[in-house]
Amino acid sequence: MMGNWFDGILEKLRYPNCKIVLVHDQDFLLNDESLLNNLKEEGYEVVRFENSVSFRYLYEQKYRASQNKYKLLVYTNDNIIFPYEYIKGNFNTEVDISTIFPKFSAPILRSMNREDLDALFTVHAQYQGSSSNKDTLEYIVKHLYKISYEIIDSEVELYKLLLFLHYRKREIPQVVQDFLIEKLKQCKVFHNLPIEKLISSAGSFYVFLEEQWTYFVTEYTKCEREKISEPSSLYRAHPFTNDDVWRLMVNLFMEGTISKVKKEPTLQIPKWMKIGIEEESKLETLHEKLNHISKIVNEKLARIKLYKDWIELIDLVAEYKYTAMESNDTVYVEEANTLMMKVNQDFQDWMLKQYHTLISLPPIPKPKMVHHVPHVLHAQRRKNEKVALLVLDGMSFIQWKQVKKHLKENGFSFVENGIFAWVPTLTSVSRQAIFSGSIPFTFSKTIKTTAAEEKYWKNFWEKQGMLKQYVAYQKGLGKEDYSRENILALKRNSVKIYGAVIDVIDKFTHHAVLGEKSLVSNLEIWLQTNYLVNLLADLIKEKYTIYLTADHGNTIAKGIGRISEGVLVDQKGERVRIYSDTILYEDSASKIDAVGWNNAGLPENYNVLLSQYGQAFVQKGEEIVTHGGISIEEVVVPFIKVQQN
Incomplete structure (x- = not known):
């Protein structure tokens, strides 16, 4: 075999x-x-x-x-x-997939996630049933996804299933989701629950868990305050009191996936519940949280193989870094930077060996790189649906944590994913790739500027059969006071496809006098103006489906000294140098402490030299926040679908 x-x-x-x-x-x-x-x-x-x-x-x-x-x-x-x-x-x-799995139903096979084909191949060998849709699907649910749906007849079992799917990030295809929804809806116990949303969206499930947890704490508080000796049956029988459920809930609190509840200062809370309560003294739980994340990051780092693993990893490392910065504790921030450096040693190695593979992967069903984004928007768009793509220039996963927290407090939820930026991680390279839907090789004439983005964006949609008058593009948003009148998607009734650049984060990055501290505080001030909240709320009101992404992230770096090559270097960035002449490039590569890039997907006369992790080609000793290189925080960026609760 x-x-x-x-x-x-x-x-x-x-x-x-x-x-x-x-x-x-x-x-x-x-x-x-x-x-x-x-x-x-x-x-x-x-x-x-x-x-x-x-x-x-x-x-x-x-x-x-x-x-x-x-x-x-x-x-x-x-x-x-x-x-x-x-x-x-x-x-x-x-x-053809049916020649590889001849015993299974072809339509069911075609709806499977390609990442599951290895495991599917193993269970296919033992299959004895017919190739009907029904038999294939039942077998796959039980043996591939290991879901015994027929024994899920209580809320505890349902919570276990949902945590297994969403916390373990088991991406299950639509056909399996529909199967589970149908089976679970037949169970009377679940009649009052939004089963469809809970199965199909991790974001919706986590919002539901937060609401349940708030309710649970409120019930407990009521019993305590009113001195009812016997807590209500709801409290006693709630899935949160189940050990398996609670163990994963603890992880969700630790990793910042779900928010804690604020408690009344005088109330005594049982020890086991404390992890889900916002304490007055946060230090102990903060220490626990960072230790927990660090442990998971190190475990994942030891067995990383595929591009998807890095997306999971940056999400955790960003949570660690953002939590450390929020605490204002220099020791924690130092530890976060050490962890980031450790991750980047492996990530740089992977980038040099594997990044080129991503370019050959198709953009659907899920985008892998930033230039896949418009292709995915087109593939997922239903007839007459209005779509808005907001590019937050320079937003790394670390800033996304801060943006997400603010949006969450204002009633938004998310379907979160990550994608890879183009290298070098410069706006003119990676943002043009987003709006053109193409690899940089194809826009060599405009690779040093962003002036052609609107043309590329409209051309992309025209190729998909969308007339130009239905497509709008805007850049430079976010610096002004918010007004509906400034937003083309809201001003023009004809607009169906809207692409916009909000470039405040990139501006804060390049003017971060106190390094990352400035970036955090400036971003917080901007978020408090509610520009983004109002923009998203208005777009949702106008029935837009909204996606947020970034063209690149940013990283902290220390100057190793300026390099003076005058006209010999074609383009100079703080973390990247670009040469049109191969001989000059090779000469510089031999003299400068830098990383030679393999130029995957780039134009011929575009040779890239990158600074080492944590370094920049600026005045020796100067500390800056910047981009252009191949650190994980510059390369892997958020791709988010925004919903209103």
């Missing part, structure tokens, strides 16, 4: 004696990092075919001249015919 689900695909692609292999992949099987790494080991350069114009351009510029250097694997996820000149004399094939 084959050891891996994609061995059959590798076998199929192993022998063709030609320079280009063309693959039709309508089942998104190549949406897999391990498979792409294997193909690379087989000598393939993997390229996703978007359309014939951009592919021809890429092929002529990058591959034709060095054809003997590469074996090219070009794949499409669409039902198209490749241009004739590439088919001629080359190998043309297709890959």
Whole structure:
């Protein structure tokens, strides 16, 4: 028996004696990092075919001249015919999920997450049932996701299931969600619960948990105050008193996922409940929280493999850093910086070896990189739905924690994810990639400026069949007092697609006189103006579906001294130097203490030299907040869907 689900695909692609292999992949099987790494080991350069114009351009510029250097694997996820000149004399094939899992129902297979195919391959081998949708689905729910839905008949069991799904970040496909919703709705005990929301959205589930916890504490308080010797049956039988449920609740409080409840100063609270109560003396719980996060980060760091693991990790490290900065305790801030440095040693190594793989991955079902964002917006958009994309220029996951806290207090909830920025993490590179939906290689003429963003944004949507008058773009928002009149999405009734740049965080970054302290306090002052709250509330009122993201994050760095190369260097950043001449680039790389970048996805005459972690090419000893490099806090940025509770 084959050891891996994609061995059959590798076998199929192993022998063709030609320079280009063309693959039709309508089942998104190549949406897999391990498979792409294997193909690379087989000598393939993997390229996703978007359309014939951009592919021809890429092929002529990058591959034709060095054809003997590469074996090219070009794949499409669409039902198209490749241009004739590439088919001629080359190998043309297709890959299909039902040939890998012949015993299962094909429609059910197609709705599965591609990350689960390894585990699916294992359980497929033992399957004895029919290939009907019903049999396949029941088997997959029980054996792949290990959910015994028929024994979930109490709130305790339901809480356990929901915590298993959301806290463990088990992403389950829509078809499995629908199956569970249908089964659970048949149970009378759950008739008053919003089962659909609780299963399908982690954000909604956490809001629900917070409400339940507030209610639980209120009930307890009432009993204590009124000296009722016997706490109410609700209190006694609540799932929070179950050990398994409470253990994970403790983690959610520790990791900042759910908020604590403020208590009355005089009230005595049982020891076990204290973790969920906002204490007057926070130091002990703060220490516990940071220790807990640090332990999890170190455990995850030891077994990291895929890009998704880094997204989970930055979320935790950012929580640690933001909590430490909020405490104003220099010891904790130092410990946060040490942890960040440890993470970045491994992350830099991964970036140099693996980052290029991300470029070959398809943008759907989930975006992996910032230029995937408009593709995902288009794929998820329903007919006539209005969509707003707000790019908070320079917002790292650390600032997102601060923004999120403020928005949460104002009644918003979120579907949170992370994506990778383009390297170098400069606005002109990564923000243009967002609005164009393209890799930087394709906009070499405008790579030093952001002036073409509006044109690129409108062109992208025009290609998707959206007339230009329905598409709006704005930049430079956030510095003025908020007014509906300034927002094109609210001013013009015709707008269906809205892209906007709010660049206050980037401005605060570059003017952070006291380093990160300035950034935190300036951001707090800006958030308190409620510019963002009002903008989001007004967009929701106008029925917009809202996404927030960033083009890059930021990091702290210390100057190693300015490097004077005059006109020899093409573009100078605080953490990056760009050379149009390869010889000059190689010469500088040999002299400067810097990291040579592999230029994945960048134009030919764009050679990138990056400063080491924690360093910048500025006056020796000067401490700044900046961006441009490949630290995790610069590269992995939030991608958030915003909802109102």
